[in-house]
Amino acid sequence: MEEQNNNQLNIELTEEIAEGIYSNLAIITHSNSEFVIDFIKLMPGVPKAKVKSRILLTPQHAKRLMKALKDNISKFEQAHGSIKDTEMPSGFPLNFGGPTAQA
Numbered sequence: 846m847e848e849q850n851n852n853q854l855n856i857e858l859t860e861e862i863a864e865g866i867y868s869n870l871a872i873i874t875h876s877n878s879e880f881v882i883d884f885i886k887l888m889p890g891v892p893k894a895k896v897k898s899r900i901l902l903t904p905q906h907a908k909r910l911m912k913a914l915k916d917n918i919s920k921f922e923q924a925h926g927s928i929k930d931t932e933m934p935s936g937f938p939l940n941f942g943g944p945t946a947q948a
Contacts, residue, residue, distance in 0.1 A: 866897045880907035 868884035884898040922928060
């Protein structure tokens with residue numbers, strides 16, 4: 846008799862979501878109960894940008910995401926070399942009319 850793995854998670858990925866959304870800026874804010882990450886596509890020479898996607902996380906999930914990103918960046922750098930960390934241009938607006946960024 847075949848045993849089923851009850852810990853297996855079936856995740857559905859629609860075609861629209863699979864295409865992804867490009868983002869070159871993330872603004873992170875938080876309250877005592879949640880973290881909000883706004884993903885934005887900023888275009889050179891265009892003074893206005895729109896939030897393309899917003900993700901809300903519990904503090905525990907935000908910390909797990911941070912650890913997973915750190916682990917994946919480490920694995921990427923082992924395979925491809927160090928990722929060059931470039932500075933954000935001075936005078937860059939970090940407030941788009943929403944809450945003040947915390948990260």
